[in-house]
Amino acid sequence: xKKEKVLxxxxxxxxxxxxxxxxxxxxxxxxxxxxxxxxxxxxxxxEEIVRKNKVKCINNIFNMKYAMAVQTGIKYAQKNNYDxxxxxxxxxxxxxxxxxxxxxxxxxxxxxxVIGSRYIKNTGYHCxxxxxxxxxxxxxxxxLFCKQEIADPLSGFQCLNKKVIERYSKMGNYPEFPDAxxxxxxxKAGYVIxxxxxxxxxxxxxxxxxxxxxxxIKYMTEMIYEIIFILIQSPIKKKGNK
Amino acid sequence: xxxxYFIIIALFxxxxxxxxxxxxxxxxxxxxxxxxxxxxxxxxxxFPYSIDKLAKVFHVEYGPSLLFVFGIVFLTFxxxxxxxxxxxxxxxxxxxxxxxAILKEETK
Numbered sequence: 001x002k003k004e005k006v007l008x009x010x011x012x013x014x015x016x017x018x019x020x021x022x023x024x025x026x027x028x029x030x031x032x033x034x035x036x037x038x039x040x041x042x043x044x045x046x047e048e049i050v051r052k053n054k055v056k057c058i059n060n061i062f063n064m065k066y067a068m069a070v071q072t073g074i075k076y077a078q079k080n081n082y083d084x085x086x087x088x089x090x091x092x093x094x095x096x097x098x099x100x101x102x103x104x105x106x107x108x109x110x111x112x113x114v115i116g117s118r119y120i121k122n123t124g125y126h127c128x129x130x131x132x133x134x135x136x137x138x139x140x141x142x143x144l145f146c147k148q149e150i151a152d153p154l155s156g157f158q159c160l161n162k163k164v165i166e167r168y169s170k171m172g173n174y175p176e177f178p179d180a181x182x183x184x185x186x187x188k189a190g191y192v193i194x195x196x197x198x199x200x201x202x203x204x205x206x207x208x209x210x211x212x213x214x215x216x217i218k219y220m221t222e223m224i225y226e227i228i229f230i231l232i233q234s235p236i237k238k239k240g241n242k
Numbered sequence: 243x244x245x246x247y248f249i250i251i252a253l254f255x256x257x258x259x260x261x262x263x264x265x266x267x268x269x270x271x272x273x274x275x276x277x278x279x280x281x282x283x284x285x286x287x288x289f290p291y292s293i294d295k296l297a298k299v300f301h302v303e304y305g306p307s308l309l310f311v312f313g314i315v316f317l318t319f320x321x322x323x324x325x326x327x328x329x330x331x332x333x334x335x336x337x338x339x340x341x342x343a344i345l346k347e348e349t350k
Contacts, residue, residue, distance in 0.1 A: 061341050062334050173269060222271065229263055229270045 004083040006033040006103060009073030011066055012090035016044040019090050023053045026088070029096035036076055037090070038069040046090075066156075071174045074160070078169035085160045094157045098198040102159035105196050112164050112191040115150065115183075116157035116198035130216055138180035138223070145231055146187040151195060153180035164191065177219060181226040188230065248287035256280040275323075279316055 008026055012019055019037070026035055037050045041063040050057040058072060070087055077085045084106060086099045094116070102114045118127065119135065127135075131154070138153045156179075160168065164186070168174065175181050187193060259276050262268040286293060286309075294305035302308045 061337055173266065176271065222274075225274055226270050232260070233264055 004107070005081065006030075006084045006086065007073070007077045007080075007082040008033055008035045008086050008088045008099070009070060009077065010035065010037045010088050010090045011040060011069035011073065012037050012042060012046050012050075013040040013063065013066075013069070014042045014044045014046065015090040016042070016046050016049055018092040019046055020049050020053060022088070022090055022092055022094075023050070023055055025096045026099075027053075030100055033086070034082075036073050038073045040064060040066070040069040065176060067174060067176050067178050070156075070178065071168060071171070074165055075169045078165050082165065083162050085165050087156055087158045087160070089156060093200050093202070095199055095201065098200075099157070099159070101196055101198065102157070105194060106159045106161055109194060110192050111194035112161050113183075113186060113193045114159040115152060115155050115193065115195045116159075116200070117150075117152035117155055117195040118198065118200055119151040120195055120197040134216070134220060138227075141227060142180065142184060142187070146184060148187060148193070150180075150183055150193065153183045157198060157200070167191075175226060177223060179223065181223055181230055184227055185230050188233075245287065245290065248290070249284075252280065252283040252287040256284050275316075275320060 008030070010019075010022065015022075023035060023037075026033070035055045037046075037055055037057045039047045039050065039057055039059045041060050047057055047059060058076060060069060060072060064072070073087075074085055084103060086102060088094050088096075088099060098116060102116050105111060105114045135152060135154050139149070139151055142148060142150050142153055167189075183193060256277070259268070259273055259280055263270055263273045293309050297303070297305040297308040300308060302311075
């Protein structure tokens with residue numbers, strides 16, 4: 001039987017303090033998988049550390065932000081015929097052993113996307129109040145319009161199968177924040193999304209991309225606006241899927 | 243009667259923008275301020291005297307001149323945003339072109 005190819009896609013921006021630990025953890029706990037770091041034009045030594053650890057590193061020529069870095073990795077996976085992509089953060093929040101659980105769920109079920117969820121079970125993850133409110137709001141919107149419960153639509157910890165890799169790699173309008181909006185779009189298109197409860201750590205070093213006051217407000221406005229358009233858009237039929 | 247013309251024009255602008263976004267000819271993100279502007283147009287076409295009330299708040303004697311001010315401010319804002327974006331993209335294109343040139347030389 002053909003061995004399935006799995007790729008960890010790690011977008012990284014100024015993560016010199018965290019990246020080595022993350023890479024070592026994946027090498028130790030998921031040694032069967034390949035790792036790709038997409039260095040989003042970091043100003044620190046992220047690239048040097050990745051290369052020193054003999055891990056594949058793609059350098060974006062200029063800073064394209066988180067989502068485009070993820071899509072670069074997905075495009076690489078599509079080009080190199082990977083069967084599964086695991087989106088993994090470079091800040092040390094995601095746990096490699098938990099990623100294996102996502103992968104097992106993707107392999108054993110009919111799920112196209114498996115989301116690592118912090119909120120299905122009490123995993124001890126303490127998230128800021130503003131983020132928790134946002135997550136709850138998007139959970140309600142998804143339940144209302146897609147008739148499915150997704151407890152953590154803002155989780156970037158996901159395992160994608162080949163069909164999704166194919167679709168994301170060809171999306172010309174891949175969103176700047178691929179969160180609840182993308183979940184809704186994929187559910188509307190007929191893809192199967194499942195959640196697996198996972199543990200996550202709190203970020204140890206560096207700054208979150210949703211920090212401050214203005215950024216979360218901008219994020220929420222853009223997200224709601226995009227969701228409105230996805231909801232008024234006619235459902236897109238998925239090729240080769242019922 | 244005039245009011246109906248304005249309502250028709252405003253609704254046409256609003257639905258035109260929405261349709262372009264739905265057809266993916268206009269990006270969702272870029273459409274935001276145009277949708278906001280068209281919604282204001284729709285509101286003003288239904289309640290034209292609201293501009294006079296707003297003018298009083300700003301101590302402007304002639305209501306429509308406030309409308310012109312808002313229009314100019316909005317267009318200047320969009321223009322500035324676009325100029326900024328063009329400058330950013332120009333930088334990125336130069337960077338890309340230089341990298342392609344270097345790669346071409348290296349792979350010769």
